[in-house]
Amino acid sequence: MKSFKAILSFIVLILLANSLLAQSWSIVLHGGAGGMKKENFTQEQIDSYQAELLKALEKGKNILANGGTSLDAVEQVVRYLEDCPLFNAGKGAVFNHDGKNELDAAIMEGKNLMAGAIAGVGDIKNPISTARLVMEKSVHVMMVGRGASDFARSMGAEMVDSSYFFTQPRWNDLQKVLSKEKMGTVGCVALDIHGNLAAATSTGGMTNKRYNRVGDAPIIGAGTYANNATCAVSATGHGEFFIRYTVAHDISALMEYKGLSLVDAVNLVINSKLEKVDGRGGVIAVDKNGNICMDMNTSGMFRAYEKSTGEKGVGIFK
Numbered sequence: 663m664k665s666f667k668a669i670l671s672f673i674v675l676i677l678l679a680n681s682l683l684a685q686s687w688s689i690v691l692h693g694g695a696g697g698m699k700k701e702n703f704t705q706e707q708i709d710s711y712q713a714e715l716l717k718a719l720e721k722g723k724n725i726l727a728n729g730g731t732s733l734d735a736v737e738q739v740v741r742y743l744e745d746c747p748l749f750n751a752g753k754g755a756v757f758n759h760d761g762k763n764e765l766d767a768a769i770m771e772g773k774n775l776m777a778g779a780i781a782g783v784g785d786i787k788n789p790i791s792t793a794r795l796v797m798e799k800s801v802h803v804m805m806v807g808r809g810a811s812d813f814a815r816s817m818g819a820e821m822v823d824s825s826y827f828f829t830q831p832r833w834n835d836l837q838k839v840l841s842k843e844k845m846g847t848v849g850c851v852a853l854d855i856h857g858n859l860a861a862a863t864s865t866g867g868m869t870n871k872r873y874n875r876v877g878d879a880p881i882i883g884a885g886t887y888a889n890n891a892t893c894a895v896s897a898t899g900h901g902e903f904f905i906r907y908t909v910a911h912d913i914s915a916l917m918e919y920k921g922l923s924l925v926d927a928v929n930l931v932i933n934s935k936l937e938k939v940d941g942r943g944g945v946i947a948v949d950k951n952g953n954i955c956m957d958m959n960t961s962g963m964f965r966a967y968e969k970s971t972g973e974k975g976v977g978i979f980k
């Protein structure tokens with residue numbers, strides 16, 4: 663009788679743990695990695711970056727805590743950051759060599775490996791939402807340039823004049839050609855209570871870029887990846903390296919095929935593989951159990967996270 667009771671309470675405990683686990687969610691966002699140093703920031707600047715990161719986080723948290731999907735959460739968080747001129751995505755995007763803004767974005771769902779991306783657009787207010795339209799309303803994964811804009815227009819996406827993206831600080835950056843210092847891509851990864859992962863990344867690319875250069879952000883497996891079997895990843899940094907080292911997919915593959923934990927997989931890719939070749943940047947990631955990771959081989963990365971357990975944080979410097 664005693665052992666029957668013990669078994670019964672064990673089963674009840676397992677069921678309880680399972681239902682708690684099913685209710686859990688996690689979200690991480692970034693606002694770009696780079697060579698930022700604390701001494702170059704005023705306290706006011708630090709406060710305003712952190713305040714915007716936390717406002718974006720709140721958007722995603724509200725969706726996830728109310729049972730919404732990770733896909734909606736990552737899209738809405740990235741939209742918020744695209745509208746915020748502090749970050750290099752949407753309004754506030756960096757300028758290319760010709761003084762124009764060319765935006766890239768991608769979104770991916772871990773449950774079915776569906777993905778959508780756009781690159782090199784200069785008239786779509788929220789590139790991340792058009793990336794989602796590409797995923798959901800077209801048979802393609804990626805559209806670029808004028809075609810992507812035509813598609814966005816046909817879908818009723820909000821279009822803007824290219825002057826909408828102008829911000830004085832980014833213009834000054836181009837004039838100074840501070841290309842290496844200016845990052846600020848935005849991204850978000852999330853796990854929802856349904857057990858689904860999603861990732862989204864949006865960027866203006868790198869200051870002073872030429873020849874319709876496209877970075878890693880809209881490349882599935884490079885700057886953006888989500889797979890319910892492993893993790894969701896959004897990257898920021900020197901895009902050429904992230905494409906060559908297929909960073910986001912490599913992290914997922916190390917977990918899937920080598921059984922590495924999320925933290926170990928990210929550490930190996932960011933602090934060993936990329937570090938060796940001087941590939942600068944960082945990633946945010948969440949695994950299928952809600953574990954999170956935010957790691958960089960730069961001196962800083964704008965970032966924030968929150969979990970259903972109540973854990974929460976925001977940071978800029980390493």
Ligand code: ASP
Nearest residue numbers: 845847867877898899901
């Ligand atoms: N990864 C982006 C790119 O290379 C830039 C960044 O994250 O700042 O386009």
